[in-house]
Amino acid sequence: MTRQIDRPPAWVADAIFYQIFPDRFASSDRVDKAPNLEDWDSPPTIFGYKGGDLLGIAEKLDYLVDLGINAVYLNPIFSSASNHRYHTWDYYQIDPMLGGEAAFDELLDACHGSGIRVVLDGVFNHCGRGFLRFNDLLENGESSAWLDWFLIESWPLHAYDGKHPGYQAWWGNAALPKFNTDNPQVAEYLLNIGEYWARRGIDGWRLDVPNEITTEGFWEQFRERVRAINPDLYIVGEIWEDATDWIVRGDRFDGTMNYHFGGRTIAFTAGDRVNAQLAAGLPFPVAPALDAPAYGDAVEELLRRYPRHSHLANLNLLGSHDTARVLSVVGGDIDSVILSTLLNFTFPGAPSIYYGDEIGLSGGNDPGSRGTFPWKRTDLWNDRLLRTHRSLVALRREHRVLRHGEYRRLPAEDGSSLYTFAMEDGQEQLLIAVNTSDLGSSATIVDELLGTEFRTLWGAGGIKSTDGEIHIALAPRSGAVWEVGNRP
Secondary structure, three states, rough: OOOOOOOOOOHHOOEEEEEOOHHHHHHOOOOOOOOOOOOOOOOOOOOOOOOOHHHHHHHHHHHHHOOOOOOEOOOOOOEOOOOOOOOOOEEEEEHHHOOHHHHHHHHHHHHHHHHOOOEEEEOOOOOOOOOHHHHHHHHHHHOOOOHHHEOOOOOOOOOOOOOOOOOOOOHHHHOEEEEEOOHHHHHHHHHHHHHHHOOOOOOOEEEEEEEHHHOOHHHHHHHHHHHHOOOEEEEEOOOOOOOHHHHOOOOOOEEEEEEEHHHHHHHHHHHOOOHHHHHHOOOOOOOOOOOOOHHHHHHHHHHHHOOHHOOOOOOOEEEOOOOOOOOHHHOHHHHHHHHHHHHHHHHOOOEEOOOHHHOOOOOOOHHHHHHHOOOOOOOOOOOOHHHHHHHHHHHHHHHOOOHHHHHEEEEOOOOOOEEEEEEEEEOOOOEEEEEEEOOOEEEEOOOOOOOOOOEEEOOOOOOEEOOOEEEEEEEEEEEEEEEEEEEO
16 A cells, blocks of 8 residues: 655745744844843854844844745754853743744734744754753752763763763754654653643744664654644655655655755856865765756756656755855855845745845855845945845736646757746746857757747747757846746
């Protein structure tokens, strides 16, 4: 008997995500502030706080609505002694610095009232040293009642002095003790957290390093239990490598953070402009440069890797809090960001914008990529990038084929810089072309499935059909989207 696959929620294919690092996005005067905050406009640091909060996000929802966003992914919001809050102290408490429970409720209600879904960051592989049960372990040693909640290797423990900590921790970082999820009590505790916030009304979980929880059946139980509460709850895993084992079977995650797509897209659009130093620090490939045929091959390989329903549920991104800013990765080249964004918004799956990328924030790896949003310094905003993002968000929302259609690479007779493909369904056909060269480029397409009449939807370029051939011409470093009519 064939097992029924639990499909991803239908809404995800229509989602346009905006990722927010809460300490750095927006600050509300309605939230009491700690006395030792860094200046909002000063460069970000590893340990410093800026004072962003959840009410600040709620007060900026008009900006997100105007941008066209309909889903947000929030980096961790539970109580923690770190600005990024991956060092969780209490999974049932919203960090007071973010405004606490009332601020969360207001933000959730405001988002839902604006048609915006809310996905939280679930950090279940490890906690922080301030987590009550681990703190008890530090206080009471081998007499702790919670000894078996963690993976102890030697005594005494060294949680703060820089020596080997004596317990398993994420990548050896003593500040992040790893849970012993093989302990049924620990597993049940974490599963209850997933259920609790599902009942509170969230729309999804983004799961941090989930492949490092190897307890058999844990993620299958997680899916079953949270989806029993909300059948439309989205589950996306942070899997940097091939995610086949995690998303194809339909019993763990709906999709993955699609760094593979983002990396290859940047390698194509930016080419040799990629900052080699930043590229070397990224755990996904943005180098070496790809020409159009190599990029097409990479895309087709990726499309073969997962079934269609998984692609539609992937979170497609060009960068995040774990990478350098995309503008910095491409050496400050605005055209590279625009072409990458065009390809991201015309690819199957849910595109995601890392806060501030749409106005041209720059920055290297952590902490550089976690700067504050310059609300009071609009002179720093790149208007061209913002207009591009708004127009592509609108294009995707207006044309269902970009969200639910089939992606088909087109056989362009061309050099190495011009890439063409179609997005198609039974009602509509779009043709997309990108030229990454510093020179104008042209291509000829012979394809019996393409129509012969064209209307420009985005960008600019020459296109005509003669004698069964379609001729395309694009200016240097540009792209275009055409609606195709008179289909065969």
